[in-house]
Amino acid sequence: MKSLYNKFISFIHTIQGKIAFYPTLFSIAGFSFAILMLYLEKKGISAFVLEHVPQLVINNADTAKTLLSFLTGGIISIMVFSFSMVMVMLNQASSNFSPRVLPDLISNRSHQYILGIYLATILYNIFTLVGINPRETDKYQLPGFSVLIGIIFTVICLGAFLYFIHSISQAIQINNILDNIYGKAKERLESLLENESEKAPNFPDSSNWKTYYSSKTGYFQNVAINNLKDVCEDQGIQLKILPFQGMFVLQEIPIIQISKEIDNNLVKQVLSNFNFARGEFVEDNYVLAFKQITEIGIKAMSPGINDPGTALSTIDYLTELFAIRLKKNDRTIFTSKNSDPLIEITTVNFREILYQVMVSYRTYCKHDLSCIQKLFIMFKYLLLQEIHFPEYHDALIEEAKLLYEDTKQTITNATDLKRIEELYQSLPKQGHKQLKNKNSNTENII
Structure with a gap:
């Protein structure tokens, strides 16, 4: 169970840089909230709000449908414009600076959050619109409170759009790009220094160890090191990772050396802890x-x-x-609880x-x-x-x-x-x- 958890965390860390990761989560949240509101409408939440604060509830079906349709169309237009601005920014950064900075710009979380807010609001408004029955004349049967929530979400989208314009104008400035790269690298280096012992233990010579080969192709991004440490301790083996992090690994090239020969199932278990990607992140x-x-x-x-x-x-x-x-x-060595060297990573x-x-x-x-x-x-x-x-x-x-x-x-x-x-x-x-x-x-x- 612990092994699966470590792999899952490593996998999530790998896909966090994808531009669709957080928008997908927000979309699921928007859809789920829309379903929840439809359920609450059946329980009479709009009737309760109408009795206590009637000024906040729309009690006309045509007005509610027209308003939601108008707001949804407006948000779609804003989202298309925002996406166009992202493409212009990426093109300019690639032309003026370096194509290597694109993955970091794409993985900008604030931009992903904003696109996610747009998608969540669009889905919420659509499913709320579906829940409006124009034949119902009873104002207590209209999802007035859900429409109010849709209006509030739309106002939030407008605020997010203003922030997006400010953020993207800042993100394309070279000083901010350099500062962002430097900040991430500094944080990573300081993290490695904190986990580094004052004196690296001596790691055995691995020239005569059994070599195993990669089954995948891609950039060697990271590895679930805690899982590998558990495997080494359980099996009584030592392991050396041959490619350095960020290296492009081709299929069937040497990837690890192990102090003794192991069976194919264990090899697959070890290699399953390696994460490969087509992009790199600081x-x-x-x-x-x-x-x-x-x-x-x-x-x-x-x-x-x-x-x-x-x-x-x-x-x-x-x-x-x-x-x-x-x-x-210059050497990165991971040890057991008894300070015995288990894994060496080529750096x-x-x-x-x-x-x-x-x-x-x-x-x-x-x-x-x-x-x-x-x-x-x-x-x-x-x-x-x-x-x-x-x-x-x-x-x-x-x-x-x-x-x-x-x-x-x-x-x-x-x-x-x-x-x-x-x-x-x-x-x-x-x-x-x-x-x-x-x-x-x-x-x-x-």
Whole structure:
């Protein structure tokens, strides 16, 4: 039962990013509430309200039908317009920033809630309209109270539409997009740091372990880790997950290694805890934030857009994310209650993340002195931060040297070259601050 619960929670977490998830829930709620109101109408709720507050109840069948029809048509028009605005926003974000930001924009919960309110109200009004019998002349038999609720829901839709216009105008602004990506990645990294032990236990060499292969194709999004821990403890096995999170996994490629051979049923049980998707979300994979922010910065430096200010902003956000990543271990190991290593998840190491980010900026921004200066300021800041491993410091120095060499070959102005030389020579090239040192000095960075 616990295993099914963990799988269900993992599945719900996977589909929450779909644009139809919350609208579907709201639609079911609207339909259910309409059925409930039809039941209450048969019990005489409208007659009760009419006797006590007659001003609130519509007691004419034609008026009620006309009003509900008009309101339903208006909400449908508003919903179509809202959907058109979403499509325009997605098209603009894809053209000006990066197609990778689309999943996060689509999964915006406030927009999903608003579309859900529209659908719920439309369904409620339709089924309330069906419940009106024009042949009934007795005002006590009309669902007047249900019509009143439909009017209230319509007013709520109008308010939601005004909020939607404000929200979507904010969502398309590049600063808000960057801040949203950064916030999700920071939250994910801090969550991983909280669950990370001070010293990762030694995990056995898995080179001679039995390898099992993927039965599905898609982006490796997440895994029900608690279920796998239970399986490992029950079966007395250790497990290594080979693809890193966010990697596109093809069918029949190695996906796990297990310390001993297991039967096919157990293999299926283990693999059933892996979730695959065709899209990626920063909430599940913080590395995607580095990719998205980098792509936005590089797109901003393209001749068609030519927006160095956005590129500089992306470097600021990357600087903060790298500072947090410096505190994290490159290995992710889950242990049993007795602190015995059970599962190792392959992760993208710091050196690789830094290289992939910098290779893009070195290629497309090395001709722009403002971006080069900002990158050297980033290196100087990061070299003064607390780090988990001394190798992180070496990686920063290596990337700073590559940036310096590429820039010297691109910029020919003597004054600019002197400025770059001064920035490079000002970097602290020796020593590092271990994570245990909580009094790092980050003054005089610029």
